[in-house]
Amino acid sequence: MLTALRRSLASRSWLVDLPLIALAWWAAFWLRFNLGLPHPYFEHAVQTTPIALLCMTLGLALARVPRQSWRYVSLSDLRQLAGGVALGAVLTTAVVMGLRIEGFPRSVFLISAPLVLVLLAGARAAWRTLVEQAHTRAQAQPGAAPPQPLLIVGTLEEADQALRTLKGVAGWRVAGVVSPRAQELGRTLQGVHVVGAPDELARIAAAHHVGTVLLASAPGAPLRREIMLRWAGAGLNLLTLPTADELLRPGAAPAPREVRLEDLLGRAPVQLDDAGLSALLRGQTVLVTGAGGSIGAELCRQVARFGPARLVCVDVSEYATYALEQDLRRSHPTLPAAYYTASVREPDRLRALMRAHRPGVVLHAAAYKHVPLMEAHNEIEALRTNVLGTLHAARAAGEAGAARFVLVSTDKAVNPTSVMGASKRLAEQVAQAVALEHPGTQVVSVRFGNVLGSSGSVVPLFRAQIEQGGPVTVTHPEIVRYFMTIPEAAQLVLQAGLMGRSGQIFVLDMGEPVKIADLARLLIRLSGKAEQDVPIAFTGLRPGEKLYEELLADDETTEPTPHPKLRVAKVPGAAADAAVVIAAWIDSLGAAPDAGAVREGLRRRVPEYRPLAEDS
Structure with missing residues (x-):
């Protein structure tokens, strides 16, 4: 004092x-x-x-x-x-x-x-x-570029924050505010007039000779989503302010940036309990399987922020492991890390790695996830990697004394219609069974929807098709999916690992689903092209594909958690011998099992599994 x-x-x-x-x-x-x-x-x-x-x-x-x-x-x-x-x-x-x-x-x-x-x-x-x-x-000195005019779209409260931010950013002049509230029309904010409503955006922009629009609405706001879907690529350059997570990155600036695909998501991003995660991860050895994949690599990046004693990265792909190593060496040069090209289908190798490093936390992201590819000719591969791989990793973690094991699951495990979805539901059952075998290890599963930009997802495919001039192929005009960003997916896994009790399955409040056709249209517009230049072609649903995904099965309910975006699915627990029985069945299938026999076995072990072929 x-x-x-x-x-x-x-x-x-x-x-x-x-x-x-x-x-x-x-x-x-x-x-x-x-x-x-x-x-x-x-x-x-x-x-x-x-x-x-x-x-x-x-x-x-x-x-x-x-x-x-x-x-x-x-x-x-x-x-x-x-x-x-x-x-x-x-x-x-x-x-x-x-x-x-x-x-x-x-x-x-x-x-x-x-x-x-x-x-x-x-x-x-x-x-x-x-x-x-x-x-x-x-800013107006001779030779300096004149400030560019822009319109701010948002309520007065949202526009006020945007105006304050823009005062510290050179090169912009606010020509007006476009508010969705009729009662705000004609009012002024920091000397700037509210000039109209979002429905009139094109007319307002033309009247004020403006080609740039700043979306001031918070992430997840319906107005932001509406403006992106309606006006992206319509002659207007859409900008938004960086999120808090983006501002925390080294070298970040509060300057407006162009809208990106993840800005379409209909909810606010997941927020981390940084203090709790720091207590969980700092000074611990953390092992990540599937570390070279989209989710696994982001998990490694997120874990590295919390100062683990050692990060052990395991992936079957040599190139993916090498790329991850180079990335982490650049971003975290002092991070103690070990990189292994190993397969989760080899239990002895996993046990050796776990014994050598004694991880306190194991994050299991290794999986086959491409639905159509696993639906024909590769059913046994999905079972051996997704189910047996989970069994091997969970048991090895328990035997090594790991405090926590987190399985990365999927919404396709709910009322599955594909072999891939059914295999992930079996993986959840196996994880629950191992939780009974090793009570000292907290074994939890995390379900989430599709991940924007992850390998094998629609976004890289759409972008490649756009670069080639189209057409962009969408299976059905009404198909919808829940989406999240890669950092969100990784944060959800960590958050659930922190909060979870053994045997629990977590789901995320995913907000509103997105039509894949809308996603394709937005990507076309964000690329600077029109739908007349790059058409959209509807090809019909693929094997194992649903029109919509569910995060919970019909007979499941959820209960809240301390985290506002996470809920626990109340699912039947697995039998104590479930892991043994499931593993024996998969081993009995042999190297080239009959596809019908695989599906019949899945129906017996996953009662909610209904192949789409049966419903047609």
């Missing part, structure tokens, strides 16, 4: 504040006596000015007002200033009244305090105005 007070008293802002406080004190006398100051009261003013200066200085210092930055003074700073002035006024009144000065005009106390507040607040506002004007003039 004393240190803070000394710093406040040492502030150079007193060079301005003290004369203004004295001026306010004398002005209060002049106003009290109608701009005249009779002789006895002149002596009162002279006698009490040092007291007023001292008491007001002390009040402002106790409120830490002198430590404010005048250049960035805000309403919060002005409220703090008002508190300091009120405290100083009380001290001044107490001291002067305690002196019992005969005939002292008490109304001076009531007049001086507002005057001090007005003068000090005015000085700060004037300084900020001068600084902003100097900044504007610097």
